[in-house]
Amino acid sequence: MHRVLLICAVLCSAACPLAAVAQDLRVPASVTAGDDVTIPTTGSGKATFYLVGPGVSRKSEVSLGEEIRLQGQELWNAGDYLVLVCSDICNSGTFYVTAAKPASFAFLVHPSRVPVGQSDAVSGVAFPFDQFRNLVLTPVTVSFQLTAGNKPLFSKQVRTENGAAWFRTASGKSAGLLQVVASLDDLSAKRAVQQVASDPCNLRITGQRIPIGVLVQTEPVHDCAGNVVPDGTIVTFSATEANGKSTVDAPIKQGIARAQIEATGATVVSVASGVVMGNELRIGAKP
């Protein structure tokens, strides 16, 4: 609708013979969103005034020779505006409304969970907005800070380009909460990324014979950085004996995965978690 009006207004303006101007419009080149604006006119008599812009279109009667007053609430949305004054002839002018100073910003951080020790694994982007939700395109400086526990991991000040400031960095070495803070003047937004243990490392099992077979369990399962692998992670135990194979997918509980396997003969037990293999264990036949 706005575009249609704009096109109509431009066509109308073009059709008006500007050479015979009895009135003159002096519009400001740039206006800040939400600010009041006055447009002086020349000439005399009544005229029809049109305002066409993003989210606004207005027609009113004005007296030539007096100022045309535009309320700030008509100019909340950033973008190109067209003003048109028509009496016997039409005269027009355009101005651009820019975003006001940042009043809030959207801050997106990805991912929400990340394994430790991954390069370029955490990224974030901030978009400053003014109080009227216009994207602030004027460059501003956003400060990004990453802390794990109380230990600062990363800090960077970034100027926005085309309304966006972003960072990318590696995940930390310890599992736990990674706090990501973006700040701009007195504004700040906080996000959290869960740093989780990476793949199990040095997966080792111990076992013993019990009356109904063998009982095998892992030593506490850690990743290569020493972080405890989360409970619920599946560890697959495979027991191979002369007359067959048995497998159990057991979850880690309280740091240890445990399984009982029916096996009476000499048994070789192997262990894996995802695509990571552990040691092999040989258990003699039931006496």
Place this chain on the structure above:
Amino acid sequence: MKFILPISLVVATAALMVLGLFIGGQARGTVGIAAGSAVYTPKADNAEQALKNLLADVQRRNWDRALAAVSKSSATDKESFIQEWTGSNGSLRSFSALEGFESRPLHITPDEAQIRVRLHWATPVGPLEDVRDFRLIREGDVWKTVLPKIQVPNVPAQVIPVTYLRWDLVSGGAADEWGSRNVDAPHVRIISMNAVDSAEGAVVMGEIVNEDTVPAFVNVNATLVDSAGSAIDDETSFDKINHVLLPKQVSPYRIDFPNISLKNVKSVRMDEKATLVPASADPVIGVMNQKIESDVQGKSVLHGDLFNQSGQTVNISHVIVSFYDNNAKVIWVADGYEDHALLPQSSEPFAVEIPKSVAPKVQNFHVVVDQYSLGRS
């Protein structure tokens, strides 16, 4: 004139209703019997007919007459006989119906017979087939079926401590600031893929792993693409996958493309989808005594026992197996449903058939068990 049509419709309806009553009376004799192969005859003067009578009564749930056709020498009682055929503990069998059967005598003498029966079950997970051998003996002038002792798992009263472990999801409210409380979907990865031609069509199979630290509901889709870059067909793994993968768990998947040959296929587009779901780490089901053997029909079958290591009943278990060749490549994925419930701390046997063309190449296999328990998600 205008009453002719309504009157003729009423007359025709009445005539059809009367006809239906008579025809319905005759049809009752063959309800539920596949291909009309088994019609009950009061006196079974041969072994095959005696077994058909027994199975026809089982279909109709006429337990007293079915038990009358069972030899007194059988080590079974009415309760366990009914339980054997109708299932218990919310097992797959208890949601199934015997749709039909085909019998084939293996060995018959004047006093004893061995008959192989292929039982066709209609179940919530699709039609299932079960092959059983029955022994019959002549008692006087009638043949009766000898049933072996039915092993009903007897779980002693006990307390099984379980360290409770599950994942719950908390969704953010609508009023949350944009981007402030996002939780990413789990990260899963296809670790192997193989496409082969089978008798029924093209098959795409492999394995997928949940690399994340949270449970994932997983589905694998495949699109076959021809040399012009156009999609030929698009299918999903449906139930040939363990959908709920716990962290670091690996599942086989198989996607069937019926009536499509790989010779028309230039490439395969794979697409794995994972969603964060609430899940529980229990029950743990062990797969014991796995071995490949030939069954009575000479087919290669992977046998084993499912052992429920937890303290809760698993109503329906689904076994999915990936078979590898000597290069550790997945050459087939097969599955099967266990029709008996898995009671706590008890075992049930399972068997999964391996196609003839694949069996000689199988060097190793990996079994996973998907499970469904009533009253739990």
